[in-house]
Amino acid sequence: MAQKGVQLDQETISCSICLDPLKDAVTIPCGHSYCMSCIQTHWDGEDGKNIHSCPQCRQTFTPRPVLVKSTMLADLVEQLKKTGLGPAAADHYYAGAEDVACDVCTGRRLKAVKSCLVCLVSYCHKHLQPHHESAAFKKHKLVDPSEKLQENVCSRHSEVMKMFCRTDHQCICYVCSVDEHKGHDTVTSAAERTERQTELVVSREKIQQRIKNKQKDVKVLQQEAEDISCSADEAVEKNHKILTELIRLLEERRRDVERHIRSKEETEVNFHGVCALD
Template identity: 70%
Template sequence: MAQRGVQLDQETFSCSICLDLLKDPVTIPCGHSYCMNCIKAHLDIEDGKKLHSCPQCRQTFTSRPVLLKNTMLAVLVEQLKKTGLQASPADHCYAGAGDVACDVCTGRRLKAFKSCLVCLASYCEKHLQPHYDSAPLKKHKLVEPSGKLQEKICSRHNEVMKIFCRTDQQCICYLCLLDEHKGHDTVSAAAERTKRQRELEGSQLDIQQRIQDREEDLKLLHQEVEALNLSADKTVEDSEQIFTELIRLMENRSSDVKQQVRSRQRTEVSRVRELQEKLEQEITELKRNEAELKLLSHTEDLKQFLLLYPSLSPSSPRSSRLGVYLDHRAGILSFYSVSDTMTLLHRVQTTFTQPLYAGLRLNSYGARAEFSKLK
């Protein structure tokens, strides 16, 4: 009876999260107590949900609960530690997070020792004993504790799936073998597991051999890299000596080369600039002709269009001599390019109301003549 009382005390002062005696016990608003670190970790996980709860009673809190140190519990736990009763007896190995719990235990359940594929339940050592003592229960199939027993049962016939259908690549029960899987290529699930285990081991050996081969190849590549580095260092050293001698020889000729290059530079730049100036002048003249042609294209007067068209033709020959003809009475002013022949460059037809005076202006390069406007 005394031992029973001690066990009850240990359960009373155990943290329901880590299942061990309370360490730095704290209490949350609902009244339950936990280890300081355990409840902090639990609340940290729930911070993202913006809603906190008690792991034991599931009471929820809109804000993170304030942790209050429970001095009385801390004193009692220390007294239990001093009695040497901190460690739980072997038959009190309770199920924690991730463990398969006994389906028969009530209250705080123990870890399952075996799972029964016939009962579809998991048992601790104590509640498993009938399967060892009772003749009918001895025939049941016991396996390692599993939390997925239902997955081993055929959902259609509620029988254990002990057969593997190679045709459909799935586990079936013996009733499925007589029904929709009749005539299929089937073997026992254990035999298929053994076969695939051998294949798996063969694959592992193959991979291990490939790893060894690759490691050997990698070792050879490392050696090749070292050889390449040594060869490159030797080549660089030799080339530095060669280029040092070449530089010494080239420096003796550098002054002459620079002078030749600069001289050629000045000549070519001068030539290019002359071409640039000529092209700029030609572009300016072509743009002027383009503007005059555009203006002529909008002329509705047929006679004036026909009179002006020849003078605006871009194919007019270039000449250094210019001829001007004025028919004051007819109101026609004509410009000609004078060479071996006279070619009409431009013709203006208008009405002269005042005396005309010729004024000629040359541009800065002397390549084009313009008539000045009289004030």
């Protein structure tokens, strides 16, 4: 719990522009806080528009607000620095080489937590808040962070491809649907996605059923194999008994023949002996 509290304090005292602990912290009229130099630099770039905005909530201020150092935040930053809390404590929030980075962050960028298919922008947790808090973003479609957002933009008309042409099997934008794809079978991308997902569910169920049937077939085949094996063993055993009995009968027959031959020889010997005496 204590570690979670330290992480919360780190976020509280971090500047969303430079992402480091606040330096000469100032709080602007909307309630968000920044390093004095960071917000000054941000507003210097907007001076030509005569409108000065908050980098987080986009609220605008006219005229340019006067910046006053926040003593309370400055004391809080100093106290946390004494505990050894520094910029490295939040390194796991920063985007690495394999992460999708927030498109709004300046300087060292945070990891994106969501990408918006309407804005075609990826947002970190802080910069995503307006999508959750403002009704203007209610219909925006948020997805997992993606680096391929530009693939959703029509290369011809620079419009988000929110339509799908079933005739040509490709995603198109609204301008395409009334131009080169006019008269084609077109639906919204959301409708096509829903139908594909439904087809996928049905297909998955069929595959699972086929797998179950195959498993049943395998069990049947295994049982048949076991039955055949048992039958084969019984046949071998039976044949072995028959062969043993046949060998025994042949052996008895051989002995009978030998006895018969000996008996015949003895008879002939006796006969010749009698004849010799006569």
